[in-house]
Amino acid sequence: MSKNKTFGSMLIIAGTTIGAGMLALPIASAGLGFSTSIVVILATWLLMTYTALLMLEVHQHADVDATLNTLAKGLLGRRGQVIANFSMIFLFYALCAAYITGGGSQLQTNLNNWFDWQLAPQVGAIIFALLFGFIITLGTGTVDKVNRVLFITKILVLGAMFYMLTPYVQMQHLLEMPLQQGLILSAIPVVFTSFGFHGSIPSIVKYVGKDIKVLRKVMIVGASLPLVIYLFWQVISQGMMSQQSLLQSEGLPGFIASIATLLNNPAISKAVTIFADLALATSFLGVSLGLFDFFSDTLKKSNTKQDRLITAIVTFTPPLGFALFYPQGFIMALGYAAIALVVLAIFLPVAMVWQQRRKQDSLPAGYQVAGGQFALVFVALLGVLIISAQGLQMFGVIPAVG
Numbered sequence: 001m002s003k004n005k006t007f008g009s010m011l012i013i014a015g016t017t018i019g020a021g022m023l024a025l026p027i028a029s030a031g032l033g034f035s036t037s038i039v040v041i042l043a044t045w046l047l048m049t050y051t052a053l054l055m056l057e058v059h060q061h062a063d064v065d066a067t068l069n070t071l072a073k074g075l076l077g078r079r080g081q082v083i084a085n086f087s088m089i090f091l092f093y094a095l096c097a098a099y100i101t102g103g104g105s106q107l108q109t110n111l112n113n114w115f116d117w118q119l120a121p122q123v124g125a126i127i128f129a130l131l132f133g134f135i136i137t138l139g140t141g142t143v144d145k146v147n148r149v150l151f152i153t154k155i156l157v158l159g160a161m162f163y164m165l166t167p168y169v170q171m172q173h174l175l176e177m178p179l180q181q182g183l184i185l186s187a188i189p190v191v192f193t194s195f196g197f198h199g200s201i202p203s204i205v206k207y208v209g210k211d212i213k214v215l216r217k218v219m220i221v222g223a224s225l226p227l228v229i230y231l232f233w234q235v236i237s238q239g240m241m242s243q244q245s246l247l248q249s250e251g252l253p254g255f256i257a258s259i260a261t262l263l264n265n266p267a268i269s270k271a272v273t274i275f276a277d278l279a280l281a282t283s284f285l286g287v288s289l290g291l292f293d294f295f296s297d298t299l300k301k302s303n304t305k306q307d308r309l310i311t312a313i314v315t316f317t318p319p320l321g322f323a324l325f326y327p328q329g330f331i332m333a334l335g336y337a338a339i340a341l342v343v344l345a346i347f348l349p350v351a352m353v354w355q356q357r358r359k360q361d362s363l364p365a366g367y368q369v370a371g372g373q374f375a376l377v378f379v380a381l382l383g384v385l386i387i388s389a390q391g392l393q394m395f396g397v398i399p400a401v402g
């Protein structure tokens with residue numbers, strides 16, 4: 001296994017994970033206070049790393065190019081397959097539509113500024129989708145190369161941002177306690193989604209090959225890089241402002257405006273905006289790669305140019321259509337993102353590993369994630385907790401955040 005692919009795969013996982021979710025974290029977790037938010041973040045990281053390893057346990061006995069569709073069909077039967085496909089398509093189309101809308105409008109603004117053009121936002125969305133569609137169609141190797149450049153730039157910009165912001169961190173803000181217990185529950189779905197990357201695991205298995213030792217490393221490092229970055233991000237965002245002022249920020253633009261005023265330096269808004277664009281781009285690469293491979297497997301497409309083109313059309317046209325003609329639709333869908341992700345990243349891995357361990361005797365011995373049945377049941381209960389937190393928010397029982 002080439003070292004190169006291992007490194008690139010870690011960056012694809014980390015790049016997929018660090019996306020729009022990170023930007024929502026400061027406001028979503030404002031009411032928790034620093035220490036509580038750190039506990040929630042650490043717990044979510046452990047949970048998501050554990051279930052990513054469960055996926056590897058499942059992948060080791062399947063074909064190298066198997067995706068959720070085949071895995072679920074083999075281990076959970078027809079019903080499991082339908083649930084897997086529905087949650088995968090629902091979540092990934094919604095994410096792609098969100099990324100195409102956001103990325104398209106950023107691209108359009110930049111092109112208009114640079115070249116003095118007068119493009120409509122829709123044109124931005126079309127160019128953005130075509131550009132990324134082209135990269136994905138060229139294959140995972142190309143995605144890896146483009147992602148490296150974008151990811152490393154993203155980390156450099158982040159470093160510059162942290163450098164500018166650290167002097168404004170005040171210890172007293174970091175000692176604040178939760179404002180209200182309900183807010184902990186409200187924050188959970190956002191934190192959970194910000195650690196999501198699981199729909200792209202099959203693409204990485206296919207790219208790296210079935211070398212479980214290497215793949216374990218890729219998952220652990222790929223999930224830990226976001227952890228480190230989120231921890232720093234929490235120190236900075238929660239340390240700069242009181243919980244009250246963070247909570248009162250009007251979404252991300254409000255938050256960026258408040259820090260720009262605090263620093264009295266507009267360069268910081270520029271840095272945050274460039275970071276946000278890069279986060280969106282790397283996350284879109286990982287998500288659309290996962291969706292592309294999923295369709296390629298589900299529709300039994302081969303690797304010929306013509307087949308890849310068909311797969312790309314199935315992958316990119318619907319989210320582009322949503323972004324162009326029905327933006328409210330995917331915004332509504334994203335409200336359910338955490339629920340679909342619980343199915344994808346918790347319930348399915350747990351159920352598949354459970355089934356696979358039951359028929360272990362007929363399988364060659366292999367990798368088994370620690371924790372036994374206890375861990376499987378515990379994690380499934382956490383999944384129920386996350387769905388409940390989302391449900392309570394939707395019904396207005398606890399405050400909605402993020």
Ligand SMILES: N[C@@H](Cc1ccccc1)C(=O)O
Nearest residue numbers: 017019020021193194196197
């Ligand atoms: N973690 C990504 C969103 C995501 C969820 C699930 C799968 C892939 C990506 C973000 O924070 O933007």
